[in-house]
Amino acid sequence: MTHKHIFEAVDRSFQDIMKLDKPFGGKIIIFGGDFRQILPVIKRGGRCDIINSTLKRSYLWSHIVPLRLGINMRLLQFQEANDYLINNKYSKFILRVGEGYETFDGSRDKIKIPEDCCIASNDIEDLIAFVYDIDKDNTADETITKDEATFYPTEFLNSLSISGLPPHKLLLKVGVPIILMRNLNSASGLNNGTNLIITSLLPNVIEAEFVSGSFLSTKVLIPRISLIPTDSGLPFSLKRRQFPVRLAFVMTLNKAQGQTLNKVGIYLPHPVFSHGQLYVAMSRVCSPHKLKIITNDKTRTTTNVVYHEVISD
Structure with missing residues (x-):
């Protein structure tokens, strides 16, 4: 839920634009919300602070006509x-x-x-x-140069967990939620941090669909790519060939x-x-x-x- 100060700021902006001393400059505004849901988060605030931050404690509330929806x-x-x-x-x-x-x-x-x-x-x-069954495994790690491969065995590379890289052992299944870890195609909505649901697992690509935003339900293909961290803190350059995603099981x-x-x-x-x-x-x-x-x-x-x-x- 949004803090009452946001609504009050919009109200004052509309009054200034319309040059009219009426709520929202005389414009009809439709709000949507549910006071049963989580209220505004107030850092170090107590119960009174949280309640006082809601729209019901704003001067605007007396001008609002509640319309209740009764069907789930x-x-x-x-x-x-x-x-x-x-x-x-x-x-x-x-x-x-x-x-x-x-x-x-x-x-x-x-x-x-x-x-x-x-x-x-x-x-x-x-x-x-x-909630989930996990049964698909895709992995591949190596050093960039062949000389480095002599000193760092594959088992050691596989054990590394590096920020910004997907895990070596990526277990996936149709229906699980994932989060994208690279910007692949901004025009298609495939940006770092995008949430998707897996719809199909193919040999070299993941088919997934958007779960929110303007691309909702649109299906896309995510390829397996070579990922090289820029600041891993390792004494060698690691290249991990993997799908650029992580599981996003919980929220x-x-x-x-x-x-x-x-x-x-x-x-x-x-x-x-x-x-x-x-x-x-x-x-x-x-x-x-x-x-x-x-x-x-x-x-x-x-x-x-x-x-x-x-x-x-």
């Missing part, structure tokens, strides 16, 4: 014919979590995780297996906002600590069957942080 389109869009009752029940559960009305033992601060969303073994390896709860994911595994070795984090994490999937959660609590409960001042106003 993420669940509705992808459901199968026999999933309606299950998804409808889960949709109501998610709303109660987001608004802090889902309780456990009379406490609003804790919720019971639905049995279907639990990993029976409570083992992180089983959580990983639920923070904050980064998950706005995402729609096929499968989600939530690992909570420690409880959430901020408003909306649990709601965001549990609402990214298109079906409750696609969600699994692990906590360190044997009672299958976890903390749910909700600032009711923001929800109830």
Whole structure:
């Protein structure tokens, strides 16, 4: 969620442009957001500081007419014919979590995780297996000059982990998310840091598709190339022939906002600590069957942080 100061700065800019002392210079502005989600991050700020940073604590709020959406389109869009009752029940559960009305033992601060969303073994390896299977191996390392190859055996080169290079042993599978580590083609959106999903693994290229941005769902081919680090700190020049990608298995709860994911595994070795984090994490999937959660609590409960001042106003 955006800090209220951003909206207020835009308001003043519109008033200056329109030379009219009305909210946003008399222009109609449409906002989109969900106060159940994570609020603005305030460094070293407490609960009051965070709540005070929201749009609801701005002078603009009295001029805003809230229009509420009551249908979970993420669940509705992808459901199968026999999933309606299950998804409808889960949709109501998610709303109660987001608004802090889902309780456990009379406490609003804790919720019971639905049995279907639990990993029976409570083992992180089983959580990983639920989300991903990894079964493709592509590797190749060598020194640039033949003389250097005499002193540095292949096994040693393979063991090196260097910043800016993909790992020697790159394990991939169709469906896993990856992040690009080189600028390949800016015009096609293939820039360093681009996130993609693998759709096919071919002998010398990876076929992948964009997961966000203006190239959403566009398929591209990523070749295996020779990568030479410019500042490795090694006494020799290393050339690693590999696909210029790294696996991007996980994301923070904050980064998950706005995402729609096929499968989600939530690992909570420690409880959430901020408003909306649990709601965001549990609402990214298109079906409750696609969600699994692990906590360190044997009672299958976890903390749910909700600032009711923001929800109830």
